[in-house]
Amino acid sequence: MSMPTSAEPRRLEAEDGLRRARGWVKDTALEGVQVEVAGRDEDFRGAFRVVHDSYVELGYIERQPEEMWLQSHHCFGRTTVLVARRAGRVVGTASVFHDGATGLPVERSYPQAARRCRRDGSVFEIGSLAVVPEERGTGLAVLVQAAALFYGGRVLGASQCLITIPPSRVRYYETLFGFSQLRQDQPYHGFQRPAVLMYLALERFEVWSAVYADPPAGWHTVRSLMQSSSFPRTDFVGGPRMKPTHFEAFLPASSRPL
Numbered sequence: 001m002s003m004p005t006s007a008e009p010r011r012l013e014a015e016d017g018l019r020r021a022r023g024w025v026k027d028t029a030l031e032g033v034q035v036e037v038a039g040r041d042e043d044f045r046g047a048f049r050v051v052h053d054s055y056v057e058l059g060y061i062e063r064q065p066e067e068m069w070l071q072s073h074h075c076f077g078r079t080t081v082l083v084a085r086r087a088g089r090v091v092g093t094a095s096v097f098h099d100g101a102t103g104l105p106v107e108r109s110y111p112q113a114a115r116r117c118r119r120d121g122s123v124f125e126i127g128s129l130a131v132v133p134e135e136r137g138t139g140l141a142v143l144v145q146a147a148a149l150f151y152g153g154r155v156l157g158a159s160q161c162l163i164t165i166p167p168s169r170v171r172y173y174e175t176l177f178g179f180s181q182l183r184q185d186q187p188y189h190g191f192q193r194p195a196v197l198m199y200l201a202l203e204r205f206e207v208w209s210a211v212y213a214d215p216p217a218g219w220h221t222v223r224s225l226m227q228s229s230s231f232p233r234t235d236f237v238g239g240p241r242m243k244p245t246h247f248e249a250f251l252p253a254s255s256r257p258l
Contacts (some may be wrong), residue, residue, distance in 0.1 A: 015175045019212060023176040025139030025220045027232075033091075033140065035147050035234040038081035044074075044244045046090030047083050047128070054130035060191055066250045071095075071128070071190075075245045077102040080151060084131070084144050092131035092140050094148040098156060099123045106162050108189035110197050113182050114162065117199065121159035124152040139220075142176070146225040147234055149177065153202040153226075155236050161200045164188045170196050176222055178208040190252065 038044050048068035055061045055069055073079050078100045084092035097104050099118070104125045107114045117123045126148045131141045152158050162182075165173060173179040179198040188195040205226065212223035220232060 016211070018171070018175045019221075022172065023142060023212065023222045024215065025142050025225070027218050027220065029138045030140070030143060030233055032086050033084055033143070033233050034086075035082055035084045035144065035231070037236055038083050038093075041244075043083050043090065044070075044081060044247065047081050047093035047095075048074075048247070048250075050090055050093050050132055051128045051130045053132070057133075060193060061252070064250070064252065068247070068250050069128075070244075070247055070251060071105055072248075072251060073097050073102065073105050074128075075243065075248045075251065077105075081128075082144065082147055082151065084140060084147075086135070091135045092144045093128060094126060094144045095128040096148050096152050096156070097125040097127060099125075099158070104162065105189070106164055106197065109164065109186045109195070110183055113197055117160050117162060120201070122157070123160045123162060124156055124158040125162045126152065127163070142222060143220075143225070143233070145177070146222055147231060149200070149202075149205075150226055150231050150234075151236060154231075159202050161202065163198050163200075164195045165198060167194050167196055170198070173198055178205050 036043070038047055045068065048070045052064060052067050052069035056063050061069060074081065074095065078098035080096045080098070082094050082096065083090045099122060104114055104123065105127060106125050114123065129145060131144065135141070149161060152161055163173065163179065167184070170181065177200060179200045181196055182199045183197040184195070186195065187193050209223040209226065212221040215221045215224055225232065
């Protein structure tokens with residue numbers, strides 16, 4: 001019989017430390033922040049510019065002439081763009097791609113994995129996540145990420161989430177949200193960089209999230225955000241909802257419909 005080692009307690013302690021450092025959000029840090037469903041031309045422009053600038057900074061893409069980054073699913077698929085505003089300015093965004101006739105963006109890289117997930121229930125994909133540099137470390141990124149999960153699970157009623165991330169972010173999504181790795185042998189379509197496909201069953205999250213302690217007054221955790229009946233500082237019924245089809249001219253060549 002093998003003897004237990006100290007590796008497991010050290011791992012759990014490290015994960016708890018990461019959750020406390022990155023998965024807890026102080027309410028005062030979110031003063032003046034509102035998360036909404038994009039419904040106006042300026043909302044989409046602001047969101048696509050935040051994604052563009054973030055991706056350029058990270059070296060994912062070259063600077064584009066219009067300084068916007070979007071996918072064909074934004075124009076033609078079933079997509080909800082969430083925008084976080086502070087003082088009226090878009091400072092963060094995430095896109096929730098609904099499943100349907102146009103499928104999901106991830107299927108251009110991992111078609112079989114997406115089909116397997118559909119056998120277990122309805123699926124949505126989260127992508128185009130970004131916040132402006134001055135908001136990093138404030139908790140806004142966690143708020144936007146959790147809002148996208150909340151929207152897909154509670155508003156759309158889907159049971160499973162897919163997300164594709166760089167390898168450096170795997171531990172973050174495993175530890176803060178309970179995602180599991182599915183595949184890591186293909187780059188995300190259009191980027192030609194290493195990518196990891198991750199998966200989360202929303203019902204599993206309800207059990208897994210017990211790793212978060214109840215937050216003190218004035219704080220949120222990923223667990224309390226997701227379990228709240230009314231997501232903090234958020235309006236999920238904004239609109240009018242429009243398809244930004246007129247942004248087709250700004251699609252990069254790699255994101256145009258097949």
